[in-house]
Amino acid sequence: MSYLLPTYGKFPLTVVRGEGSRVWDDGGKEYLDFCAGIATCSIGHCHPALTQAISDQANTLMHCSNLYHVPQQEKLASLLVEDVVKTPGKVFFSNSGAEANDGMIKTARKFGHAKPASNGDARYEVITFSMSFHGRTLGSMAATAQKKIQVGFDPMLPGFKYVPFNDIDALSAAISDSTAGIMLEPIQGEGGVNEATPEFLQHIASLCKEHDLLLMLDEIQCGMGRTGTLNGWQSICPDLQPDTISWAKGMGGGFPIGAFFVSDRAINHDGTELSSLMDAGSHGSTYGGNPLACAAALGVLNTIIDNKLCENVSCQSKRIQDEITSWQHSTINNIRGKGLLLGIGLNSDALNPPEGTTPALLLCLELMENGLLTVPAGPDTLRLLPPLNVSDSEIDEAMKILKNTLDSLSKI
Numbered sequence: 040m041s042y043l044l045p046t047y048g049k050f051p052l053t054v055v056r057g058e059g060s061r062v063w064d065d066g067g068k069e070y071l072d073f074c075a076g077i078a079t080c081s082i083g084h085c086h087p088a089l090t091q092a093i094s095d096q097a098n099t100l101m102h103c104s105n106l107y108h109v110p111q112q113e114k115l116a117s118l119l120v121e122d123v124v125k126t127p128g129k130v131f132f133s134n135s136g137a138e139a140n141d142g143m144i145k146t147a148r149k150f151g152h153a154k155p156a157s158n159g160d161a162r163y164e165v166i167t168f169s170m171s172f173h174g175r176t177l178g179s180m181a182a183t184a185q186k187k188i189q190v191g192f193d194p195m196l197p198g199f200k201y202v203p204f205n206d207i208d209a210l211s212a213a214i215s216d217s218t219a220g221i222m223l224e225p226i227q228g229e230g231g232v233n234e235a236t237p238e239f240l241q242h243i244a245s246l247c248k249e250h251d252l253l254l255m256l257d258e259i260q261c262g263m264g265r266t267g268t269l270n271g272w273q274s275i276c277p278d279l280q281p282d283t284i285s286w287a288k289g290m291g292g293g294f295p296i297g298a299f300f301v302s303d304r305a306i307n308h309d310g311t312e313l314s315s316l317m318d319a320g321s322h323g324s325t326y327g328g329n330p331l332a333c334a335a336a337l338g339v340l341n342t343i344i345d346n347k348l349c350e351n352v353s354c355q356s357k358r359i360q361d362e363i364t365s366w367q368h369s370t371i372n373n374i375r376g377k378g379l380l381l382g383i384g385l386n387s388d389a390l391n392p393p394e395g396t397t398p399a400l401l402l403c404l405e406l407m408e409n410g411l412l413t414v415p416a417g418p419d420t421l422r423l424l425p426p427l428n429v430s431d432s433e434i435d436e437a438m439k440i441l442k443n444t445l446d447s448l449s450k451i
């Protein structure tokens with residue numbers, strides 16, 4: 040009997056301890072963790088830089104109101120702007136990804152009021168894409184173009200229009216007088232590890248220029264080094280200049296924190312900065328960016344940057360892809376994604392899952408049994424999301440488990 044609302048279909052596993060890329064269950068069994076809290080535990084479990092940062096800050100000051108100056112916020116915001124985005128802008132801290140996206144959507148609404156349509160009406164519409172995932176709040180759920188996320192919660196928050204991903208013509212046709220922004224994950228995570236093409240991202244950028252729209256990137260899963268570049272979009276289209284960016288997941292290494300960035304670019308001839316639209320009183324969060332959360336994120340980000348983890352990500356990504364490609368396995372159709380945000384497209388005929396389950400779920404459960412934690416992305420895609428500092432030998436060990444598991448499943 041559980042007193043938890045049954046919102047999650049849970050795996051039969053209770054994790055009680057973690058270290059680096061490994062976790063242990065309540066029976067003492069060891070697992071390689073290539074789920075990593077769904078792309079959250081970016082520097083592995085209980086990394087000393089993270090646990091030290093958290094315990095030092097917990098011993099000094101855990102929380103203080105955003106009515107006062109919080110030096111850890113200033114430090115983290117400056118690191119994000121100067122060393123991650125490298126474009127002038129400002130940051131707001133939230134506690135989760137969905138909240139960061141809500142803030143980003145609110146920024147687009149403000150922009151639509153500041154720069155109305157030619158008839159004087161405020162613009163408010165944000166275009167998002169099929170198979171996107173932006174979160175579970177009323178705002179981020181409405182932005183998420185997947186029926187299964189929205190079912191039962193009608194009416195949706197108005198102001199979103201959905202367009203097929205990577206469809207340049209459909210996107211151009213969808214822009215109206217009400218459009219204020221285009222929002223996307225450069226690499227869709229939950230929706231199946233689908234990459235935007237470079238042409239698509241470039242086209243979005245030029246449409247945004249042409250129609251005076253905000254280019255809004257959800258980097259919650261693909262950001263913070265996950266794809267082998269500090270920003271997910273850089274692994275596809277290095278010179279893209281987003282107006283707003285949301286982060287969460289890997290940013291706190293397991294400690295809850297999210298953020299959104301708003302560029303300082305001038306939005307009109309008097310030099311009004313986009314970031315200035317989110318002025319005093321326009322947004323807030325009691326917990327957002329408290330000293331403890333910021334200390335944790337500083338510990339994580341400095342580790343990612345100082346230890347050059349992006350280089351390891353690219354290296355280990357190649358190691359995984361080369362190995363899997365060499366198998367020519369009947370159960371695998373393709374590998375998608377960048378860096379250590381990888382999706383293995385599964386051949387459902389070869390895996391032949393029993394009624395009521397999916398190829399990805401079947402494989403995921405079997406891998407768990409064999410000591411490797413992974414996570415599905417939709418019915419036919421297995422997602423690999425190891426910590427960014429995963430080692431050669433841990434990759435090799437995981438690949439051995441994957442190969443053996445696929446071999447035994449495909450023989451059934």
Ligand SMILES: *Cc1c(COP(=O)(O)O)cnc(C)c1O
Nearest residue numbers: 135136137172173174228259260
């Ligand atoms: C996980 C995720 C979110 C939602 O983040 P939460 O912290 O669960 O609210 C939003 N966008 C993307 C791309 C995500 O992967």
